[in-house]
Amino acid sequence: MPAVPYQSPLTSLTKVASRNPALLFVLVYFVFQIFFLTAISNGAGVDDAEQLAYVGDLQWGYGGSQAPLYTWINSIAGDLLGISLFTIYLVKFGLLASSFISVYFGARLLGLSKPVAAAGMLGIFLLPQIAWESQRTLTHSVGGTAGCAWAFLAFAWHMKSRSWRSAALLGLGIASGLLGKFNASFFLIGLISAGLSVPEYRAVLLTRKSIVVALVFIAAIAPTGLWTLSHTENLLARSHKFEIGEGGNFIVSRLHGEWKLLLNGVLFSGVALAFFGIAWWRSRADQMSPSRPWSAGEKFLVRILLFALAAVFVGVLISGAAEVKDRWLQPVLFLSPLCLAILLGRYIRTDLPLKRFAVVGAVCALMVIPGLAVNLLYARDGKAPSIGQLDYAKLFTVTRAEGTYLTVVSNGPQLPGNLRLLDGSINPVHLEMPNAASRIRFPALFVWFGQGMNPAVLNLLNGAGIAAPPSNIKHVDLSYKYYPEQTARVSYFFVPAK
Structure with missing residues (x-):
């Protein structure tokens, strides 16, 4: 048997990078x-503190x-x-990486070329809500987008495989989108509608x-759906954000909502649109009328956006959401x-504008690193x-002096979540938790x-069976790590075992 030549890890990494530098960039970046x-x-x-409270x-x-x-x-x-910031960041950036990678492989399965798929993947860094806000602060939006990206990849694979297994994974992927973020339903409507529109x-x-797609989807979302029906107050806890019927005028509130949809839709993709316009203008000498018709994959992708935005438009029209x-x-765009x-x-003969689009996306991603550090x-x-x-x-030190x-x-997750970083055995309870008082x-x-x-906080205390207001409230001033001259006052009291 001939000897297998030894390849150093550096050689293997170089081969991977040469074959797919865009994917390697995404993986190394998020790690x-x-x-x-x-x-x-x-x-x-x-x-993130909210997530720490639920771990x-x-x-x-x-x-x-x-x-x-x-x-x-x-x-x-x-x-x-274990409960740590490392775990919190591992989940967030792992999900972000999976979204990017799912877009790339989904595009390839739909028949798009490698340069188009790579540019489309790295171009996601040109969306500030993903490149900046998702890394800086967002959580559930990250999960919702990841779920939609998985559904997109599962759809592309099912169109290629057409097997019972791929059908089951498509049902699971669609469920993941909905379980990731409820407003992902608009993208999922666009996904299925676009699929049905392509012969x-x-x-x-x-x-x-x-049938397998539907059964797996229903089985995956049924427990959460039943839970939601019995906890409608938790489902609607933040419904005021939509400003439904704001101003009391049936027509004006809807017009305002549709205007915000148009405005924020353009703003969401504004950076990507700007660099697309620059790449288009710089390549005007190489523009052409393509001789080949639109492929099924190309039509499908464009129609996903159109149908998803149409679904949002109808949703705003029906609900009267003014925001x-x-x-x-x-999860839509x-x-x-x-x-x-x-x-x-x-429409352009060479791959140069695609490479420019991808490089600009990568540069924007790298610019986020120092910007995010300074912001943090x-x-x-x-x-x-x-x-x-x-x-x-x-x-933690001051309150532990009161007793174990x-x-x-608390009224919010910030303090319980961060104290849990210092003692993972703490049971955190805050106002938005279902049945919060019974958890104490x-x-x-x-x-x-x-x-x-x-x-x-007083209502939670009363809900736990203690009617008398506390008389032993104490205070501590906490300083900020890089602004020690500034403080935030925190009040607390200790209730011993009954």
């Missing part, structure tokens, strides 16, 4: 972000009008790896195998760079620095920001 942000972070921000608590649904997938993944990761894909979707924020469109790459690939360490929210930079270790507590209760176990620490008694 770096996990370790870099873990190293420089002092504590968790509001969204280890697997339920069919959670509070705050949020779908459960992101919290499930964090909970499982926390059980396996080649409609022939696959209208077979008996789609449509740009971050809510993340994350494929927009891929559609722009398709246009560059079809030194940015200010109005007059106050980042809330993640508070001295939570001091709060099993539960930390004594001895318990009740804690909140500010000087006076917090009404929500």
Whole structure:
């Protein structure tokens, strides 16, 4: 048997990089972000603190009008790896990486060329809500977009494989999108509608195998769906954000909602559109009228966006929502760079504009790294620095001097979540948790920001069976790590075991 020549890891890595540098860039980038942000972070921000409060608590649904997938993944990761910022960042950047990679392989399975798929993937870094906000603070939007990207990849694979297994994975992928973020339903409507509009894909979707798609989807979402029906107050906890019927005028509120959809849709993809326009203009001498017709994959991708946006338009029209924020469109428009790459690939003779589009996306990704570090360490929210930079270790030391507590209760997740970084055995409870008062176990620490008694904390205390208001409220001033001259006052009281 001939000897197999030895290849050093560096040689293997060089081969991988030469074959698929865009994929390698995405993987290395997000792995770096996990370790870099873990190293420089002092504590968790509001969204990540919410996840820390739920780690280890697997339920069919959670509070705050949020779908459960992101919290499930964090909970499982926390059980396996421990409660830490590393685990929180591993989940976030792992999901982001999976979204990018799913877009690439989904595009390739649909027949798009490697340059188009690579440009469409790296072009996602030109979407500020993903390249910046998702890395900086968002959680459930990351999960929703990842779920939609998995559904897109599963659809592309099913169109290629047409097997019972790929049908089951498509059903699971569609369920992942909905369980990741409820507004992902608009993308999923666009996905299925676009598939049915393309004859080649409609022939696959209208077979008996789609029964498996439907059954797997229903089985995957049924427990959370039933939970949601019995906890409608948690589902609608943040419905005020949509400003439904704002102003009391049936027509005006809807017109305002449609205007915000148009405006924020353009703003969401604005950077990608700008660089697409530059690439298009610079390549005007190489533009052509393509001789080949649109492929099934190309038509399908463009129609996903059109049908998904149409679904949002109808949703705003029916609900009367006067507010449509740009971050809510993340699961709907994350494929927009891929559609722009398709246009560059079809109407320009060379791959140069696609390469430029991809390189600009990679450069923007690299620019985020120092920007995110500065934001995390030194940015200010109005007059106050980042809330993640508070001295939570001091709060833990001061409150532990009162006695050992099993539960930390607050009106929000910020303080319980960050205290849990210092003691993973703490049972965190905050206002948005379903059945919050029943979760309290004594001895318990009740804690909140500010000087006076917090009404929500008092209601939780009363809900736990203690009617008398506390008389032993104490205070501690916590400094910010990089702004020690500034402090935030935290009030607390300790309730011993009954």
